[in-house]
Amino acid sequence: MTAEAGLAALWLAAALSLLGLFLSILHVRGKLEADRTVRGLAVVQGLLCLFAFAMLLIVFARTDLSVLLVASNSHSAKPFVYKIAGAWGNHEGSMLLWVTVLGLSGAAMAVFSRRLPSRTLIAALGAQAALALGFHAFLLLASNPFARLDPPAPEGRGLNPLLQDPGLAFHPPTLYLGYVGLSVAFSLAVGAMLAGDVDRQLARAMRPWVLGAWIFLTLGITAGSYWAYYELGWGGWWFWDPVENASLMPWLAATALLHSVAVLAARNALKAWTMMLAVIAFTMSMVGTFLVRSGILTSVHSFAVDPTRGGFILALLGIYVTAAFVLFAVRAGTLREGAPFELVSREAAIVLNNLLLTVILGIVFIGTLYPLMAEAVTGEKLSVGAPYFNAVAGPLAILLGILLTVGPLLSWRRESRPVLRKLALPALFAATVLVIAFLAWPQATILTKLGLALGAGLIPAALLPLIGRNPLRTPLAIWGMAIAHLGAGVAIAGMAADSAFTTEKLTAARPGETVEIGPWLVKFESVAPVAGPNWTAVEAELRASRGGGVEVLRPQTRSFSNPPTETNEAAIKTVLAGQLYTVIGQPDPEGRWQLRLWWKPMVTLIWLGGALVGLGGLLALLGHARRAWRRRAFA
Amino acid sequence: MIARPKHQRLVLVILAILAVLGAVLLAMWGLQDRAAYFYTPADIAAGKAAPGRAMRLGGMVEKGSVKRDVDGVTTRFVVEDGEARVPVTYRGILPDLFREGSGVVAEGQLSSGNTFVADNILAKHDERYMPPQLGNQQAEHQAGQTLKR
Numbered sequence: 005m006t007a008e009a010g011l012a013a014l015w016l017a018a019a020l021s022l023l024g025l026f027l028s029i030l031h032v033r034g035k036l037e038a039d040r041t042v043r044g045l046a047v048v049q050g051l052l053c054l055f056a057f058a059m060l061l062i063v064f065a066r067t068d069l070s071v072l073l074v075a076s077n078s079h080s081a082k083p084f085v086y087k088i089a090g091a092w093g094n095h096e097g098s099m100l101l102w103v104t105v106l107g108l109s110g111a112a113m114a115v116f117s118r119r120l121p122s123r124t125l126i127a128a129l130g131a132q133a134a135l136a137l138g139f140h141a142f143l144l145l146a147s148n149p150f151a152r153l154d155p156p157a158p159e160g161r162g163l164n165p166l167l168q169d170p171g172l173a174f175h176p177p178t179l180y181l182g183y184v185g186l187s188v189a190f191s192l193a194v195g196a197m198l199a200g201d202v203d204r205q206l207a208r209a210m211r212p213w214v215l216g217a218w219i220f221l222t223l224g225i226t227a228g229s230y231w232a233y234y235e236l237g238w239g240g241w242w243f244w245d246p247v248e249n250a251s252l253m254p255w256l257a258a259t260a261l262l263h264s265v266a267v268l269a270a271r272n273a274l275k276a277w278t279m280m281l282a283v284i285a286f287t288m289s290m291v292g293t294f295l296v297r298s299g300i301l302t303s304v305h306s307f308a309v310d311p312t313r314g315g316f317i318l319a320l321l322g323i324y325v326t327a328a329f330v331l332f333a334v335r336a337g338t339l340r341e342g343a344p345f346e347l348v349s350r351e352a353a354i355v356l357n358n359l360l361l362t363v364i365l366g367i368v369f370i371g372t373l374y375p376l377m378a379e380a381v382t383g384e385k386l387s388v389g390a391p392y393f394n395a396v397a398g399p400l401a402i403l404l405g406i407l408l409t410v411g412p413l414l415s416w417r418r419e420s421r422p423v424l425r426k427l428a429l430p431a432l433f434a435a436t437v438l439v440i441a442f443l444a445w446p447q448a449t450i451l452t453k454l455g456l457a458l459g460a461g462l463i464p465a466a467l468l469p470l471i472g473r474n475p476l477r478t479p480l481a482i483w484g485m486a487i488a489h490l491g492a493g494v495a496i497a498g499m500a501a502d503s504a505f506t507t508e509k510l511t512a513a514r515p516g517e518t519v520e521i522g523p524w525l526v527k528f529e530s531v532a533p534v535a536g537p538n539w540t541a542v543e544a545e546l547r548a549s550r551g552g553g554v555e556v557l558r559p560q561t562r563s564f565s566n567p568p569t570e571t572n573e574a575a576i577k578t579v580l581a582g583q584l585y586t587v588i589g590q591p592d593p594e595g596r597w598q599l600r601l602w603w604k605p606m607v608t609l610i611w612l613g614g615a616l617v618g619l620g621g622l623l624a625l626l627g628h629a630r631r632a633w634r635r636r637a638f639a
Numbered sequence: 640m641i642a643r644p645k646h647q648r649l650v651l652v653i654l655a656i657l658a659v660l661g662a663v664l665l666a667m668w669g670l671q672d673r674a675a676y677f678y679t680p681a682d683i684a685a686g687k688a689a690p691g692r693a694m695r696l697g698g699m700v701e702k703g704s705v706k707r708d709v710d711g712v713t714t715r716f717v718v719e720d721g722e723a724r725v726p727v728t729y730r731g732i733l734p735d736l737f738r739e740g741s742g743v744v745a746e747g748q749l750s751s752g753n754t755f756v757a758d759n760i761l762a763k764h765d766e767r768y769m770p771p772q773l774g775n776q777q778a779e780h781q782a783g784q785t786l787k788r
Contacts, residue, residue, distance in 0.1 A: 598732050
């Protein structure tokens with residue numbers, strides 16, 4: 005019954021979306037006063053989705069093998085946490101999660117965005133209902149998560165063991181909150197263009213959604229990168245895999261939108277520009293969903309091999325994007341002109357930031373889709389990887405970083421003070437590091453050297469906007485900006501350091517032998533079999549020492565029985581200066597084991613930087629929320 | 640210079656168009672020599688692949704062909720597709736699902752002696768996975784089989 009209840013809730017939610025869409029059209033056209041009804045429908049629709057998702061969690065928690073999805077993806081012997089996580093570790097379940105977040109976003113918009121003009125809000129809720137309707141149709145017609153299996157399977161097929169990892173259990177929901185949070189920015193933009201009210205009020209309503217989505221995307225990407233780093237055992241932290249790009253593209257668009265929406269909120273400028281970015285940002289979310297969920301690309305993440313599903317998402321994408329672009333083309337010209345600004349001003353710096361981010365986005369987009377287009381057109385099969393993305397997007401990212409040192413120091417509208425003087429110290433740091441890089445590490449690529457210098461300059465420069473302010477009276481949003489920019493500097497320094505300083509050793513060793521890597525002496529003590537809840541493994545014991553203390557690392561090769569699979573579990577030791585990363589491979593007949601060791605100085609800065617960026621976003625969100633609350637309290 | 644509003648809007652539109660054009664041009668320039676083409680052993684036997692260029696080789700690992708060098712970390716094997724065979728050398732730890740008789744994609748380049756020197760071996764982590772280049776039917780077939788079991 006649980007599954008049927010979930011399915012019924014989904015059908016009902018779809019019907020309410022349709023009704024909400026219909027009523028919102030009548031309301032916007034002035035034929036009917038349906039403000040309260042449309043808002044109520046949005047809330048009920050969101051709650052029904054949540055109910056359906058809860059039903060899915062229950063059938064997974066119980067391992068109800070009469071549900072096809074459970075039988076295909078779960079197993080009674082799996083640890084409970086992964087039974088639950090298994091609910092969204094597959095195509096249908098993850099799409100249900102997507103729709104649930106979409107529905108709840110609509111509900112939250114109906115409850116919290118009341119300060120908007122009624123026509124704008126109802127038009128936006130109508131857009132959100134139209135989005136929900138399409139994805140409900142996709143779930144119900146092409147990816148029913150509640151389909152029954154008759155007779156029930158005797159046992160489930162298990163879950164990809166690579167996905168049985170605490171980090172990964174929460175990685176997809178985090179990213180989805182980001183992806184789908186952008187749907188609200190999209191709907192608000194569509195609603196505002198329909199109603200003709202693009203102003204600071206709209207920007208203030210849109211900003212928390214963009215910030216929230218952007219925080220989740222940032223954290224999701226950071227966590228996903230760390231997951232790939234320790235779980236795949238390749239020692240790399242970003243592979244330009246299509247699925248990674250699918251999360252990077254909405255992030256790039258959301259980053260641009262975040263900055264332009266701030267201009268709209270503060271200065272009432274960049275109106276059409278911001279609306280365009282809001283449309284692009286959610287388009288990139290849908291492109292990402294299409295890439296991942298259609299199974300069209302080769303990746304760990306692609307479960308579906310069903311071409312009709314890809315076609316369905318592509319059709320939805322086409323309809324929504326075309327409609328939004330047509331609306332933009334018709335309405336952009338009628339928007340009132342924004343407030344003017346000069347060439348040297350914070351607005352101009354943000355325009356430049358937006359342009360650079362857009363170009364990077366375009367490069368990533370084309371590089372990700374090029375293999376598909378080439379195969380469709382010429383039949384040739386090819387892949388595009390790091391050589392392309394690093395060489396083409398890397399220099400632009402450096403330019404963006406340099407802009408980042410100056411932009412926050414500029415005033416709105418026009419800058420007449422000599423701002424560059426403030427940057428003397430950061431510039432000195434950067435120049436010193438650049439000279440050292442050329443002298444000490446001539447083998448590093450030019451991009452790496454520039455990255456090191458940029459990190460050294462950006463870290464102090466990011467804190468300059470705080471100087472001369474009373475720390476207690478500085479608005480949280482300014483703190484947030486400074487910390488997020490600091491995080492960008494820290495991450496850039498980590499990326500460049502990883503590429504410049506990593507040393508790698510690949511060897512075959514017998515127990516008792518010692519291997520030297522960087523400053524470490526690693527003694528290979530022994531190998532022994534170990535067992536976990538649903539796996540067995542061969543575990544090596546390594547004792548690493550450098551000067552004083554001894555660190556013990558235990559890399560494993562794990563074998564899972566359901567489904568039969570092996571994974572490498574790297575053992576990583578984090579110290580202040582960096583990480584020692586160890587992997588054990590296969591034995592050979594002479595009793596040797598393959599060992600692959602990396603010493604990666606400063607590599608942890610990459611994820612520390614990502615976390616700081618997320619923290620900065622959170623502070624800014626809190627700051628804006630507090631100001632909005634005060635404004636309401638005094639109003 | 641304080642731009643008049645009309646003027647400012649025009650400048651922004653032009654900038655946006657230039658950004659999109661710039662992205663397309665940069666991407667096309669970058670893709671010219673940085674895309675790695677996918678070849679099967681038959682393609683290589685037919686001389687389609689140029690030595691020294693980054694590429695991917697996909698096929699099946701020939702049964703009985705996997706040999707380890709004395710250094711313990713270099714592996715030699717043969718990738719075949721029923722029509723032709725290509726010897727491959729790889730220095731590193733093989734991925735978990737690398738098996739004789741199953742599908743593999745190797746990233747690397749062809750040496751002048753027509754041996755493929757791999758920098759990276761991709762064998763997927765999921766038994767249901769097959770490189771799409773090797774055909775989705777097989778993956779669907781296997782998935783159906785396991786479900787019936």
